[in-house]
Amino acid sequence: MNNETRANNRLMLKKLVVMSLLMFGFGYLLVPLYEKICDVTGLNQVVKADELVNTQVDNSRLITVEFDSNSRGGLWRLSALEKKKKVHPGELIEVMYEIHNPSDFSVTGQAIPSYGPTYASKYIKKLDCFCFKQQEILAGETKKLPVVFVIDSDVPLDVHTITLSFTIFEVEGGRTSSAEG
Amino acid sequence: MEAAHAHEDSHDHAPPSGIVRYLTTTNHKDIGSMYLWFSFTMFLVGGIMALTIRSELFQPGLQLVRPEFFNTMTTLHGLIMVFGAIMPAFVGFANWQIPLMIGAPDMAFPRMNNWSFWLLPPAGMLLIGSLFAPGGGPGAGWTMYAPLTVQQGMGMDLTIFAIHILGMSSIMGSINIVTTILNMRAPGMTLMKMPLFVWTWLITAYLLIAVMPVLAGAVTMTLTDRHFGTHFFNPAGGGDPVMFQHIFWFFGHPEVYIIAIPAFGVVSQVFPAFARKPLFGYASMVYATSSIAILSFLVWAHHMYTVGMPVEAQLYYMFATMLIAVPTGVKVFNWVATIWKGSLTFETPMLFALGFLFLFTLGGFTGLVLSVVPIDVQLHDTYYVVAHFHYVMVAGALFSAFSGVYFWLPKWIGKMYDEKLGKIHFWTSIIFFNVAFFPQHFLGLAGMPRRIPDYSLQFADFNMVSTIGAFGFGISQVFFLYILLKAIKSGEKAPQNPWDGADTLEWTHLPSPAPYHSFEEAPQVK
Known part of the structure; x- marks a missing residue:
């Protein structure tokens, strides 16, 4: 070379x-x-309020909405008070979730929604949701958490059931208590 | 352990001796041989893992291994075959053949070349060693999808480090190859006169330099997610596991061409030699290979149609993927046109190249089937996908590597392999390969998911057939080891050019075996 x-x-x-x-x-x-x-x-953009464009209620259709919940980590329990509900597209719906913190310290969590089937997700317009901000649950507290949403009446005709699922994650550094070591 | 193997088994054709020679060698031929022996060792290790998988799947129900161990086997089999067997095998070819084919005395950076190789055995040991880590080896699949990888035990960390080391080795090897090809060609060897094997490696090396660092980034993010509190993929901290898939497949799709393109290069040397005709459409081959390489960066999300992407994106990825069939089709037509009306003979290298042509094309077709979104949504993560990529990886890349070994062995060791045994190896390989993998198409179409150690009863018969084929294929490869050892020990002396139609520099200018130092005076290429 x-x-x-x-x-x-x-x-x-x-x-x-x-x-x-x-x-x-x-x-x-x-x-x-x-x-x-x-x-x-x-x-x-699942944890931001949607803007509602279409407020027409379609009384001719009924869609079953199932409410599911998961708690990551097993520390606390998130559950929906109603398991499912039949609704008309365009109708304003409010459902309650409940979370219980059995530990002796307060915990902060963030819930993330997901939808099934995926292609139906863009027709779910959340107007208010506990997932829009972090939630602090005090030691031993049971807290009711609301979700307000509308299913857009443009939702395709082959959608008969929509599952709305929340997973709650613990926010790091969100634990406060004198008992914590 | 494999390291010790690699040098004990390596054949001698150079003055100094002992282990130190192989530890310190900067000779491209020694390093090429070490790459090839290392990859063959890892091929057998990965093969044992494959047979463990197939044994468990011989019958429905759980018989031999625990599900966690089964997951570890599928993961390590994939990683070892891709990064430990096929990639180093073709780097071995590159080390041996590129300097010989372009008339260079050695690689551009001989010391770095030594380093590139010696990074591999530690990486292999980390991968195999992960099996003994607390919590067992990695079980998240060779694609290492988050969030599973964030949750696994220490074996995952060992795997991540192994990937880092393999990546460094690949990048250094690629830098060496690119520099050698661009700067060290003999006078008169213009780019468009280079043998096609050299062209394919030039393109592959650029692909490696472009995507291996991205993989290194992806596994580094996994590592920092695991230990240093970052949240790239952890949804609890605002991360997104789907993003891992995007980053991984940005590497992963070019990676499949990194494996396939050198294989194209090998058969592009073999077909003209045994058809006694020049390669048909040389220039179009170069352009087709380059366009495959460029397109490979634009189609990655076809591996993840089911993550819930918008239909517009699915359509884009579907059509872009189908577009790759055009340059690939150009290549297949050129190979067919090369053998068309040639004076064909069917020695073992030619047989393996033809096996490659048939089965790789078949694997390409199933790939085209999978590129169609509605079909893929149905077949995603089923055995149809397993069948598809084994047709391109095994019958494509591996058969091409066998073809290349038989083709160049006379030049490497100066002795001929036993033609009869070579043919037996070919026929047992191709028959058992099809017995093992063809039924997997049916299993996938019927809905059998991959990476699950148990299955419904209706899949039992095809799984049994597949397992029998896999063991036959495995035994054929041990037979290949015997053929190699026999050729090294007592093969007939090879003439300078045993193949009528081979006309590249190593056949026309160098005796067999190629001397330890070759082309110290650059040949003049007309």
Whole structure:
């Protein structure tokens, strides 16, 4: 290998190392990019109040809405007071969830909704929801948490049942108590 | 452990001896051989894991292993075969063949080359060692989807470090390959005169440099999620597990072409040699391969149609994926046109290349089926997908690697393999491969999910057939080891060019075996 090739090789090495470092950075750049795309397209805005456009109540249809709940971590229990409800599209609905914190310290949680079937999710317009903000549950407290929503009457005709499911996650650093060690 | 294997088994054709030679070697031929032996060792290890999976699936019900261990087996089988067997095998080919085919004395950075190889055995040991970690090995599948990976035991950390090390090795190897190809070609060897195998590796190496760092990023995020309180994928802290899938498949889809494209390169050397005709449509092959590489960055979400993306996105990914069939079709037509009206002979390399052509095309077709959103939603995570990617990974990449080993073995060791045994290896491999994997299409269409150790009774017969095929295929590969050892020990002496139609530099300019130092004076290419 003569000196010229050696120098050329070194230069190439530098370029390619820079390229792989840039791609490592790009991997991390995908994170804000992903969030931005979800934001712009409105894909992941599940904990924000929706705007209601269509207020026409369709009395000719009945849709069964099932209320489900999960508690991540097993510390507390989140449950819906009603398991299911038959509703007309366009009708204003309020349901109650209940959460109980059996421990001797207060815990802060954030609920995240999800819907089944997925394609029905954009027709559920939440006007108020306990998932819009973090909830602090005191030690031993049982708290009632409301959800107010409307099913848009544009919902496709083949949708007969919609499941509304909440998972409550504990917010880190949200525990406060004298008993906590 | 594999490390010790790798050098004990490596064949000698150089002055210095002992373990130190292999630890310190900077010779592309030594390093190429070590890559190939390492990958073969890992192939057998991954194969044992595959047979563990198939044994458990021989009958419905849980017989041999616990479900957690079954998950570990599917995960490690995938990781070891992809990162430990197939990728290093083709890097081994690249190390041996690229300098010989472009008339260079060695790789551009021989010391880095040594380092690239010696990172592999520790990574392999971490992967296998994870089995003995408290909580067992990783069980989240080779795709390492969050949030399962965030929850698993220490074995997951070992796996993450193994991926880091493998990634570094791949990136260094790729930098070496790109630099060698761009800067070290013999005078007169213009880019469009390079053998197609060299072209495919140039493109593959660029793909690796582009996507391995992204995988490293993805597993680093998993690691920091696990231990350092970040929340990239943990929904409890505002993260999103679906984002892992996007980042992973941004790497993962180019990765499947990283495996397939060098395989295209090998058969593009083999077909002309045994058809005694130049490769049909050389330039279109180069452009087709490049466009496959570029398109591979734009289709990743077809692996995740079921995550709940908007229908517009599904349509885009579906059509973009189908578009890849066009350059791939160009390649298949060119190979067929190469053998069309050629003076064909059917030695073992040609047989494996033809096996590749038939079965890879079949795997490509099932891929096209899976690219269609409504069908994929039905078949997602079923055995149909397992059948599809084993047709492209095993019958595609692995058969092409076998073809390449038989083709270049005379140049590497200066001895011929036993043609009769080679043919037996081919026929047992292709028959048992189909016995093992063809029924999996039916299992998938009938709805059998993948990665589950138990299944409904109606799947019993096809699973039994598949397991029998898998064991036959496994035994055929042990037989391949015997063929190799026999050739090394007592093979007939190989002439400089045993193949009539082979016309690249290693056949026309170098004796068999290729001397330890070759092309110190660059050949003149007309």
